[in-house]
Amino acid sequence: MSSHTHSSSWRTATHLLHDARNRTPHGETSDGLFLTSGFVYDNAEQAAATFEGTIDHLQYSRYGNPTVDTLQERLALLEGAEACLMTSTGMGAVSCALLAGLKAGDRVVASSALFGSTHWLLSHLLPSYGIDTVLLDGRDDKAWEEALSQPTSVVLIETPSNPMLDVLDIQRIAERAHKAGAVFMVDNVFATPVGQRPLELGADVVIYSCTKHLDGQGRVMGGAVLGSKEWVTEKLQPFARNTGNTLSPFNAWVLLKGMETLDLRAQKMASNAARVADALAELPGVTKVFYPGRKDHPQASIAQRQMRDGGSMIAFEVANGKEGAFACMNAFSIIAISNNLGDARSLVTHPATTTHKKLTEEERAQLRITDGSIRFSVGLEDPADLIDELTRGAQAALAIKAG
Numbered sequence: 095m096s097s098h099t100h101s102s103s104w105r106t107a108t109h110l111l112h113d114a115r116n117r118t119p120h121g122e123t124s125d126g127l128f129l130t131s132g133f134v135y136d137n138a139e140q141a142a143a144t145f146e147g148t149i150d151h152l153q154y155s156r157y158g159n160p161t162v163d164t165l166q167e168r169l170a171l172l173e174g175a176e177a178c179l180m181t182s183t184g185m186g187a188v189s190c191a192l193l194a195g196l197k198a199g200d201r202v203v204a205s206s207a208l209f210g211s212t213h214w215l216l217s218h219l220l221p222s223y224g225i226d227t228v229l230l231d232g233r234d235d236k237a238w239e240e241a242l243s244q245p246t247s248v249v250l251i252e253t254p255s256n257p258m259l260d261v262l263d264i265q266r267i268a269e270r271a272h273k274a275g276a277v278f279m280v281d282n283v284f285a286t287p288v289g290q291r292p293l294e295l296g297a298d299v300v301i302y303s304c305t306k307h308l309d310g311q312g313r314v315m316g317g318a319v320l321g322s323k324e325w326v327t328e329k330l331q332p333f334a335r336n337t338g339n340t341l342s343p344f345n346a347w348v349l350l351k352g353m354e355t356l357d358l359r360a361q362k363m364a365s366n367a368a369r370v371a372d373a374l375a376e377l378p379g380v381t382k383v384f385y386p387g388r389k390d391h392p393q394a395s396i397a398q399r400q401m402r403d404g405g406s407m408i409a410f411e412v413a414n415g416k417e418g419a420f421a422c423m424n425a426f427s428i429i430a431i432s433n434n435l436g437d438a439r440s441l442v443t444h445p446a447t448t449t450h451k452k453l454t455e456e457e458r459a460q461l462r463i464t465d466g467s468i469r470f471s472v473g474l475e476d477p478a479d480l481i482d483e484l485t486r487g488a489q490a491a492l493a494i495k496a497g
């Protein structure tokens with residue numbers, strides 16, 4: 095590795111292209127892809143010294159790989175974190191971040207508006223390991239105050255949340271979490287690293303599913319956890335290495351290519367989403383629109399304070415419940431039905447029958463997911479074409495006979 099480039103005066107778009115450009119003596123333009131599981135030693139002494147920890151030498155790709163290391167370094171520099179650890183998927187990141195530091199008897203407090211699998215970890219897995227978990231309405235300041243009046247090990251939130259796009263006050267929750275002695279973790283997937291900076295607002299750990307906007311082109315899965323050097327090297331790394339939660343070098347290389355255009359894509363997707371959200375709000379047949387960039391969003395002022403823009407995700411509700419929602423989605427031709435998000439192509443999903451199907455009706459109601467709710471990941475298409483499709487969809491929803 096020759097040059098580890100970085101300048102703290104660079105702006106975001108430059109960081110994404112030039113940080114940690116670990117060029118080999120070949121002088122390649124693109125980041126090198128080291129598709130190798132192992133590494134060789136010059137002699138037995140060097141191998142022994144590597145395992146002793148007295149020299150810095152690559153050992154095995156479950157422990158470290160040049161392509162994965164470049165991505166870790168670049169993402170850490172972008173986020174302003176001391177350290178980063180890549181994992182096989184976003185859920186690999188969430189589970190690793192939670193399990194690495196917790197033990198039986200510990201207590202976790204989280205906002206209940208969470209990605210489905212994260213909800214399962216907190217409501218099923220952790221309690222079965224003797225870890226006490228409290229899920230609350232993240233918008234309720236009193237609920238946080240009460241839950242965090244006793245010692246807590248971890249606090250976890252998503253903002254904006256999946257699927258209804260609640261926006262939570264990172265700074266305020268950070269203060270409460272730290273008073274309770276907790277490590278404060280933010281799943282920043284919906285906002286992306288270029289749209290929101292949780293560490294600057296008091297978070298200790300930031301979590302990503304890189305499957306979403308970082309790749310952003312629907313190709314690979316990946317996850318990342320960022321935090322202090324001490325926490326990452328002492329808690330997270332031993333856990334991830336020994337449980338085998340490792341990102342493939344090939345996926346890391348694809349993610350590095352994705353990052354090159356992340357800022358460009360995130361800006362265009364957010365400007366598309368803003369236009370589409372405004373158009374949706376005017377459409378007959380659309381009964382509600384939730385978009386963090388709109389003035390009528392319930393937490394618009396918090397969104398304005400902590401997000402660069404409204405992001406690429408919209409939740410909206412159409413008339414005539416599930417039948418209306420299905421008719422709307424089935425009327426689309428460009429906008430695909432898929433539960434992925436953050437893709438260059440626009441995607442919609444019906445949370446009540448897919449991503450949030452496992453929740454009880456009551457739990458869905460608490461998250462304000464109705465039978466007519468549709469989650470919309472806005473892509474890079476021309477927004478006028480998206481608005482044409484949505485107009486057709488809303489008409490189809492209205493055409494259903496009520497009841």
Ligand SMILES: *Cc1c(COP(=O)(O)O)cnc(C)c1O
Nearest residue numbers: 183184185186209283303305316
């Ligand atoms: C997708 C997602 C995850 C899980 O990521 P995978 O890469 O699918 O494992 C976690 N949190 C949020 C908010 C997500 O959208």
